[in-house]
Amino acid sequence: xxxxxxxxxxxxxxxxxxxxxxxxxxxxxxxxxxxxxxxxxxxxxxxxxxxxxxxxxxxxxxxxxxxxxxxxxxxxxxxxxxxxxxxxxxxxxxxxxxxxxxxxxxxxxxxxxxxxxxxxxxxxxxxxxxxxxxxxxxxxxxxxxxxxxxxxxxxxxxxxxxxxxxxxxxxxxxxxxxxxxxxxxxxxxxxxxxxxxxxxxxxxxxxxxxxxxxxxxxxxxxxxxxxxxxxxxxxxxxxxxxxxxxxxxxxxxxxxxxxxxxxxxxxxxxxxxxxxxxxxxxxxxxxxxxxxxxxxxxxxxxxxxxxxxxxxxxxxxxxxxxxxxxxxxxxxxxxxxxxxxxxxxxxxxxxxxxxxxxxxxxxxxxxxxxxxxxxxxxxxxxxxxxxxxxxxxxxxxxxxxxxxxxxxxxxxxxxxxxxxxxxxxxxxxxxxxxxxxxxxxxxxxxxxxxxxxxxxxxxxxxxxxxxxxxxxxxxxxxxxxxxxxxxxxxxxxxxxxxxxxxxxxxxxxxxxxxxxxxxxxxxxxxxxxxxxxxxxxxxxxxxxxxxxxxxxxxxxxxxxxxxxxxxxxxxxxxxxxxxxxxxxxxxxxxxxxxxxxxxxxxxxxxxxxxxxxxxxxxxxxxxxxxxxxxxxxxxxxxxxxxxxxxxxxxxxxxxxxxxxxxxxxxxxxxxxxxxxxxxxxxxxxxxxxxxxxxxxxxxxxxxxxxxxxxxxxxxxxxxxxxxxxxxxxxxxxxxxxxxxxxxxxxxxxxxx
Amino acid sequence: xxxxxxxxxxxxxxxxxxxxxxxxxxxxxxxxxxxxxxxxxxxxxxxxxxxxxxxxxxxxxxxxxxxxxxxxxxxxxxxxxxxxxxxxxxxxxxxxxxxxxxxxxxxxxxxxxxxxxx
Numbered sequence: 119x120x121x122x123x124x125x126x127x128x129x130x131x132x133x134x135x136x137x138x139x140x141x142x143x144x145x146x147x148x149x150x151x152x153x154x155x156x157x158x159x160x161x162x163x164x165x166x167x168x169x170x171x172x173x174x175x176x177x178x179x180x181x182x183x184x185x186x187x188x189x190x191x192x193x194x195x196x197x198x199x200x201x202x203x204x205x206x207x208x209x210x211x212x213x214x215x216x217x218x219x220x221x222x223x224x225x226x227x228x229x230x231x232x233x234x235x236x237x238x239x240x241x242x243x244x245x246x247x248x249x250x251x252x253x254x255x256x257x258x259x260x261x262x263x264x265x266x267x268x269x270x271x272x273x274x275x276x277x278x279x280x281x282x283x284x285x286x287x288x289x290x291x292x293x294x295x296x297x298x299x300x301x302x303x304x305x306x307x308x309x310x311x312x313x314x315x316x317x318x319x320x321x322x323x324x325x326x327x328x329x330x331x332x333x334x335x336x337x338x339x340x341x342x343x344x345x346x347x348x349x350x351x352x353x354x355x356x357x358x359x360x361x362x363x364x365x366x367x368x369x370x371x372x373x374x375x376x377x378x379x380x381x382x383x384x385x386x387x388x389x390x391x392x393x394x395x396x397x398x399x400x401x402x403x404x405x406x407x408x409x410x411x412x413x414x415x416x417x418x419x420x421x422x423x424x425x426x427x428x429x430x431x432x433x434x435x436x437x438x439x440x441x442x443x444x445x446x447x448x449x450x451x452x453x454x455x456x457x458x459x460x461x462x463x464x465x466x467x468x469x470x471x472x473x474x475x476x477x478x479x480x481x482x483x484x485x486x487x488x489x490x491x492x493x494x495x496x497x498x499x500x501x502x503x504x505x506x507x508x509x510x511x512x513x514x515x516x517x518x519x520x521x522x523x524x525x526x527x528x529x530x531x532x533x534x535x536x537x538x539x540x541x542x543x544x545x546x547x548x549x550x551x552x553x554x555x556x557x558x559x560x561x562x563x564x565x566x567x568x569x570x571x572x573x574x575x576x577x578x579x580x581x582x583x584x585x586x587x588x589x590x591x592x593x594x595x596x597x598x599x600x601x602x603x604x605x606x607x608x609x610x611x612x613x614x615x616x617x618x619x620x621x622x623x624x625x626x627x628x629x630x631x632x633x634x635x636x637x638x639x640x641x642x643x644x645x646x647x648x649x650x651x652x653x654x655x656x657x658x659x660x661x662x663x664x665x666x667x668x669x670x671x672x673x674x675x676x677x678x679x680x681x682x683x684x685x686x687x688x689x690x691x692x693x694x695x696x697x698x699x700x701x702x703x704x705x706x707x708x709x710x711x712x713x714x715x716x717x718x719x720x721x722x723x724x725x726x727x728x729x730x731x732x733x734x735x736x737x738x739x740x741x742x743x744x745x746x747x748x749x750x751x752x753x754x755x756x757x758x759x760x761x762x763x764x765x766x767x768x769x770x771x772x773x774x775x776x777x778x779x780x781x782x783x784x785x786x787x788x789x790x791x792x793x794x795x796x797x798x799x800x801x802x803x804x805x806x807x808x809x810x811x812x813x814x815x816x817x818x819x820x821x822x823x824x825x826x827x828x829x830x831x832x833x834x835x836x837x838x839x840x841x842x843x844x845x846x847x848x849x850x851x852x853x854x855x856x857x858x859x860x861x862x863x864x865x866x867x868x869x870x
Numbered sequence: 871x872x873x874x875x876x877x878x879x880x881x882x883x884x885x886x887x888x889x890x891x892x893x894x895x896x897x898x899x900x901x902x903x904x905x906x907x908x909x910x911x912x913x914x915x916x917x918x919x920x921x922x923x924x925x926x927x928x929x930x931x932x933x934x935x936x937x938x939x940x941x942x943x944x945x946x947x948x949x950x951x952x953x954x955x956x957x958x959x960x961x962x963x964x965x966x967x968x969x970x971x972x973x974x975x976x977x978x979x980x981x982x983x984x985x986x987x988x
Contacts, residue, residue, distance in 0.1 A: 155903065158958055169958045171899040312892035316960060324960040327890050345892050348930040744894045756902050759909045760895050801920060801928060 124149045128159050128660040130596045130603025133237040134541075134570045135179050135588040136172040137747020139319035140238075140596045141165075143603060143660060144173060153180055153590055153609050162661060163290045163601060168324065170316040171744055175756045179588060180611060184571055184753055184817065186585035187612025196560055197578050197823030206613065209582055214627045216564040216581075217250065220535045221628075226251030227500040228535045230522055232258025234542035235265060235748065238594045238605075240478040242621040243540055244515070248489055249625035249632040253497035253504075254517040254534075258542050259549025261520050262843030264851035268438040270480055271513040271848050272447035275704040278683065278692025281454065281466035283430030285325035287600050288467070288673050290663055293328065297675070299464035300332040302426035303351075305419075307339045307450065308361060309434035312346055315744020319599035320469050321432055335426075337419050339364065341738060341854075342809060343802040352419055355804060357410040357723075358738055358854035361437055362716035364416065365449035367405030370397040371420035372456065378424065379458030386678060386691070387455055389701020389712070396713040408716065408724070424457050428464030435740065436854050441717045443849020444509065448702060449714035455698040460678070467674040468683065471597045472663060473648040474670040478598050485515045500532070507847030508708035520841045526558040537579070540568040540586075540617060545575040546815040546829045547749035550838040550851055551790075553830075568620060571753065574815050574826040585614045592616030593653065595642050601663040602649060604656040710846055719855035720842050721789070726857070733788060733857035735772070736807040739834045740853040749813035764814040764832050766795035768860065769803040778862055786810060788837035788858040794867070795832070797860075808860060810834045812853070882942055883986040884956070885972040886933060887963040887979050893918060893932035897955035897964060904943060904954040913940035913987075914955055934964070936987035942966065 125148050132140030135156075143162025147155040156176040160167030172179075189209035194200030204212075220228050231247035231254060233239040240255075247255045257263045273280035283304060289295035304326060311323035326346065330336065338350040339361070347353040356364060372378050373394050383390050402413035402420075409416075423429050431454050433447075440446040459465035476484040486494050494515065498504050502525055503518025504511035510518050526534045537559055542548055549555045559565060559579045567573070567580040576583050589605050591614055596603040607616065618638045626633040635641045642653040648670060649662055656662060664672050671682035681689045690696030694703045699712075706712040718725035722736075745751060745760040752758060766786055768778065778784055780799045785792045786808065795810055803809060812834060815827040824830070837856050844850035893916060901913040919931040934955070943953035947966070951957070956966045965972060969986060976982050 157954075160957070165960070167957050168960045168962065169896060169900070170960065171895045174896060174899040174903050174958060177903065312894065312961065315894055324892070324894075327892060327961045327963075331890065343928050343930070345930045345932065348928050353927075744896075755909045756899055760898070801922075802930070 127606065127608050129590070129657070130605050130661065131173050132589050132594065132596050132603070132605055133747065134586065134750070135176050135590070136170055137750045138170070138172070138317045139235070139598065140603070141319045141322060141599045142169065142173070142316070144169065146590050146608060148608050151609060153177060159660070163292055163663070164287070165322060165324070171757060171760070172315070172747060172751060175754050176588070178754050178756055179751070180590070180609070182571070182753060185611060185614070186569060186571060186583060187614060188585060189613070190583045192581050197826070199577060199822035201583065206615070209584060210624060210627065212582055213566055213624055217536065217628060220564065221251065224533050224535055227254055228533050229538065230254045230256060230258065230517070230534055230536070231538045232256055232542050232544070233540055234548050237541045237617060238478060238596070239541040239617070242618045244479065244485070246538065246621040246625045248497070249629040251629070253501035253515070254522065255515065256517040256519050256522050257548070258522065258537070258539065259519060259544035259552070259555055261550045261840050261851035262443065262847065262849045263516050263519055264438040264443065264849050264853070265435050266438065267514060267516060268443035268844070268849035269447050271509055271846070272444040273451055274481060274513060275509070275699070276448050276451045276693070276702050277455065277460070277698040279468040279470065281460065282320045282469045283432045284464050284467040284674065285321065285329060287321070287325070288663070293332065297463055299428055300329050300334050301428050301430040301464040302335065303337060303423055303429040304329055304334050305337045305339065305423060305429070305431040306346055307431060307433035308436035309432050310340060310344045310346070310742065311432060313344045313744070314742035317742060317747055326432070337422060341804050341807055342741070352415065352422060354411045354415055354419060357408070358436065358736055358807070359440055359719035359722065360409040360716065361440055362442065362446035362449050362714060363400060363405045363408040364411060365446065365453060366397050366400035366714060366716060367402045367416050368420040368423065369393070369449065369452055369456070370400050371402060371417050372424040372453070373397055375421070377421065378456040382458035383456050386697050388695040388697040388699045390456070392713055393452060393700040396715070400716070423453070428462055429457065429459050430464060430466055438849050439740070439851050439853045441719050441844065441850055442715065443844045444846040445711065445714050446716070448705070451698070452700050452714060455700065460698065461675050463675055468677060470670070470672040472600050472602045472672050473668065474672060475597045475602060475646055475648055477595050477645060480514065480598060482513055482515065503847060509710065510847035512708070513848070518843070518847055520843050523555060523558055523840055526562065534562065536562055536564040538566050539575065539579070543569070543573040543575045543749045545578055545826060546573065546833055547813040550835050550853070551840045552833055552835050554840060568617060571817070572821060573749070574821070574829045577821045578823065578826055584620055585612065586620065587611065587614040587616045592618060593638055593642065594618055595646065595653070595656065601661040602656070603661045604653065606657045708846070720839070720852050721857045722855060729789060729857050733859045734806065735858050735860060737786060737788065737834065737837065737856045737858040738807055738809045738854050739812045741809055741811065743811055746813065749815060752815060753817040763796045765798045765811065766860065767798050767800050767803050767809040769801060769805045770799040772803070772805050773797065773799050776861060778860065783863045784860050785863055786834065786837070786858050786860055788856050790839060791836040793832055793834050793836060794863060808858065880968040880970070881986060882967065883969045883972055883984055884936055884942070884953070885965040885967070885975060886983045886985065887965065887981070888931055888933045888983060889979065889981040890961045890963040891932040891934065892961050894960045896958045896960050897934045900954040900958040901940070904946070905939070907939065911939055913937055931981070933983060936985045938987070940987040942988055
């Protein structure tokens with residue numbers, strides 16, 4: 119227990135605090151009502167006490183002097199930085215009043231509910247949006263919702279579920295579980311597993327290290343030489359945005375050399391002959407010209423992956439950013455399907471919310487389970503993007519970000535009048551073309567920002583700012599990964615409230631019938647029913663895991679053989695044909711190509727040679743950094759010390775002829791704009807690419823208009839357009855593929 | 871030896887199995903939290919080494935260096951806990967123990983460094 123007056127509480131960690139998508143367990147020490155320490159929980163199966171730097175710096179986050187601690191209203195012009203402290207009553211009265219006015223005058227769909235990522239965001243934002251009556255729940259600003267949803271959509275269409283590599287995460291014994299096998303080969307595809315600093319939920323990056331220690335060999339596909347690339351058996355230094363061509367060429371080799379799992383293909387897949395025909399177009403030589411990966415390496419990777427059993431594959435957000443994201447991911451899915459690596463120990467295991475409990479819906483079915491089919495169908499009629507993109511209409515219930523922006527600008531086919539912006543700092547981070555977003559949102563009638571710190575976004579567009587709590591300041595439940603974790607309120611900071619509490623109370627005011635529960639805990643208990651635990655009981659034990667063969671079908675292995683995947687209880691997969699659809703019948707139904715293909719990025723050496731001539735470098739952004747979660751943590755002293763400057767990384771041999779030295783201030787200029795960064799020269803970069811970390815703003819500088827903490831100088835998303843999303847609607851934010859040139863800034867411009 | 875002679879104190883140290891250090895910085899921040907060190911000071915300092923192999927490929931090594939501010943988490947180890955960096959290392963590549971035991975462990979590690987900060 120520690121010293122007198124101290125108590126230690128175990129709980130799940132889920133942003134805000136570390137940022138991140140949650141998963142691990144922590145022990146927090148509370149003394150005299152203050153949180154004095156955050157350590158890993160050694161009895162938690164996710165990381166066994168290990169912890170990321172951001173969670174270890176939690177005390178600096180929670181008690182930072184710049185934390186928002188009470189509600190505020192704007193008393194000057196938008197962007198002027200004039201705020202007045204108000205009570206929660208006044209804040210919620212104002213929100214209720216303004217939102218009722220918008221609903222009465224224009225209809226509930228005229229209010230957009232935008233989230234970012236991390237925190238338990240989706241659960242409480244859809245909760246508020248649906249109680250209010252608006253279908254327009256979106257990941258505001260991110261073109262094509264290019265993070266995770268394209269993956270979920272593609273895998274759900276192709277095999278009815280999504281998979282992650284098996285690191286024995288479903289067993290409390292983890293690697294000691296006798297049923298588990300270490301994969302012979304793990305493919306880390308555009309992922310930078312360990313280097314991402316654990317921002318994960320379903321699969322923590324360092325599990326790859328655990329597996330390496332148990333004999334797993336790595337194939338790493340990454341344009342940058344990461345730590346794991348330098349440790350890999352095979353590293354493919356791919357040109358960004360060409361993953362589809364690589365996957366198709368690997369399929370070509372595996373099929374033409376008869377390296378696939380014939381029994382699995384015959385029994386459990388649909389459309390093998392059509393796939394076989396399609397991949398003939400993608401020879402290793404052709405793919406080499408597209409991907410910049412030598413043909414012999416492509417062949418070697420294909421053979422190595424196909425002849426290993428089991429083999430796992432983990433891929434990252436850059437796939438969601440492919441020009442045709444849902445098609446590229448379809449191709450990857452074909453790889454683990456035809457090699458028979460689905461739902462076997464050490465392969466790619468189907469991942470569903472533990473016990474079937476949903477807090478944050480990741481599929482259409484989960485949205486329907488929570489809100490009812492008829493209600494969801496009615497909302498879909500007005501959901502932005504649903505009428506134009508059948509996949510968007512039929513998967514997961516997002517309004518499509520690109521079209522939300524367009525509709526804010528045109529006010530057609532119906533007007534948009536307000537934005538509820540929670541866990542989203544689009545001006546610095548989430549949005550492509552952030553100026554376009556700024557111009558559109560600042561014209562709306564009523565904007566609310568809910569966050570933990572003042573951000574460029576809050577300064578620029580908010581009318582009301584509501585202060586949200588970090589994770590030990592809230593009651594919540596993590597179900598988007600294993601195990602289910604309880605998060606519980608153990609401290610109070612200023613007048614901060616949890617995001618769930620804020621949305622719960624406002625939803626109750628706006629639509630009492632939709633919120634029949636007395637409080638958030640009661641709602642959580644209801645949703646936890648399948649676990650047999652109340653919220654309080656779960657909080658007491660901190661986490662729970664469904665036992666093997668649980669009737670919810672949420673625990674591996676070989677569930678397709680056991681009839682645990684389909685609603686009708688028959689063996690097979692949850693698809694139209696009951697099989698893994700190499701030829702995807704839903705894609706066909708939605709007017710999409712039923713077979714995977716590659717399409718060039720909007721700008722590239724091949725698609726726009728005339729731009730490439732003037733802008734001869736490929737700009738990668740959005741790579742992760744263990745000190746920061748997206749645009750968070752720039753004001754946390756211990757974390758900022760790890761990465762103090764907004765940098766641009768470049769190979770020394772690329773920099774030399776440009777006269778750029780390490781530490782020089784440079785412009786990164788593309789067709790659409792330019793930003794200023796500090797050069798860091800490193801041989802880990804490809805000579806024709808640069809990397810600029812996303813999410814930079816400088817909390818230590820002026821936050822008012824027009825500076826907004828330096829975002830216009832720093833935000834590389836100004837080089838990236840909106841409205842170029844994938845054909846399916848999901849995917850395509852060109853965060854890895856825009857062309858640019860880099861040159862030194864003149865001395866008089868060299869601030870930042 | 872007379873009866874009042876002190877039992878020799880075992881020399882304790884940290885073994886860094888840097889084959890697996892990914893450079894995640896958890897050790898540095900774990901140390902700062904444990905000792906409440908300000909910016910600019912810490913019991914561990916992560917260093918990066920980029921080495922070109924004969925075939926021109928890069929090998930990246932990270933190595934946390936225990937500084938003069940590392941006291942091997944005396945207050946934790948007295949209570950039977952492991953040092954904070956050891957516990958929180960995401961790659962589980964920092965080991966604490968007697969120099970003798972660590973040297974034995976080192977025999978089987980391809981790349982490791984043994985530090986005795988105090």
